[in-house]
Amino acid sequence: MRERIEAASAAGYRGFGLLSDDLPAAVTAYGLGGIRAMLDDNGIVDLELEGIPYWWDDGARRQESDRVRRDLLEAAEALGARHIKVTPDVDDSPWDRGIWTAKFAELAAQADGVGARLGIEFFPWSNIKTLRDGLRLVDDAGHEGGGVIIDTWHFARGHTPPSDLATVPLHRIIGVELNDADKHVVGTLFEDTVHRRRYCGEGSFDVTAMISALRTAGWQGPWRVEILSDEHRELPVTAAVSRAAASARAVLNGLTRESQPRSAGRLRPPR
Template sequence: MTTEELLATCWTTAGAAVPGSEDERSPLSLRERVEAAGAAGFTGFGLLYPDLVEAERTYGLAGIRSIFEDNRIRHIELEFITDWWNGGSRHTAVVLKAAEALGARHIKVGPDVEDRPWDIDSWAREFAALAAQAGGVGARLGVEFLPWSNLKTVHDGLRLVEAADHPAGGLIIDVWHTERAGTAPAELAKVPGAYIVGVELDDADAQVVGTLFEDTVRRRRLCGEGSFDLTGIITALRATGWSGPWGVEILSDEHRALPVREAAEAAYRSAAALLG
């Protein structure tokens, strides 16, 4: 299939959990999810903040690390810190502590989904400060731009990370967001490789149904089953020097209804076929 390493982002193994709902926690145990990811072939795993808190309560951080090690998971992604641009988030301390204990590869932060005006100097200062904290625990910090937020495109994200100018800070490039923002693969190929912290693969139909948020949460498709030029996108990202781990983020009503092992296997198989 592929010699590339793949990371199952948090929603890919979360079962019936839905982003933006009142309780975003997965109904599945962390052990069940990690075992499914490892059995499918993933060597990376993403964990959402509410699930991190629940898992720490159940297993302790040392127990979580053991579960990852037992299933050959070596690339850990933690998400999602929001409201960091206001001088700190209530999630920050918990995530940083976990990142250090688990040997996390990177931490994801979000933009302002209410699309309010932002001051680049202030945002760059706060992003650099948080990147320094992430670097201090051995991780990198990646901001994920979203086409309905104040950071809509890869270019908006680059403005921020270039202004912050911290080696531990960079971008999370989810191809759903670049495609829905109309960013051509040739533009992705121009992104400096040093600024890419993570990449997420997925697919979708050509037409958006409902709002962008509804479309991304309910109607993503497995890689190769939608309209995206994933071969061109992967070629462009490789041109930057990116070599993985490649995140796979599948979000849909259909995917959430699958047994977790079947969901993980389908996500891995479809992405690996393209990367191979």
């Protein structure tokens, strides 16, 4: 973890993301106080915590879900997390919208109680497939601490025009994740998203148009980078983080790939 935080800081990132799966080992190694000190020492001011499994479930999986929830909420408070990210049901099973809105509102209130916001990320193969679906859920839940995470991969693969981002209510945008991809999906959507994402400006997405539309909506928060690919994972951490930062920075500043990148801003390191 220390290596990743230091590499992110050196590349100009001012944000960092931590999965709930990685949290127990990090706490064992450093303690929450030690993690907070590492973030502060490296100039990390925006922290995302991610991953509460089956947060909508009242069945057999609830006990484990609640354990992760408690750990993440405790960490969010101790580390000063900006927000907590959750995902939809990737099995796309039958679901009750009323239950989901109630559970989302409950979790948003709990996140608000520890000083964080709650964002749901929509996936095109899940029960919350599009930006419209995500906004409907959070609006029905009705908690001001809740909103959506907009990932350019999921947004583009959901065949939503970039102009739609300009009309998203600003208070419902919890976070933005930048990345790119080839024009055609290879394998399933899940396989394509975890194995073949591209660095910003190196794929087929109109990332510039999406950024412009979000700026029109008033977004001035951190621009995070989420590159999931076999190519990215094969690189040393420092090289991977630097390449992800430089490519995203070039797109944000309207530069060509060959131009000198400027200030990184608040970008999120890769996983």
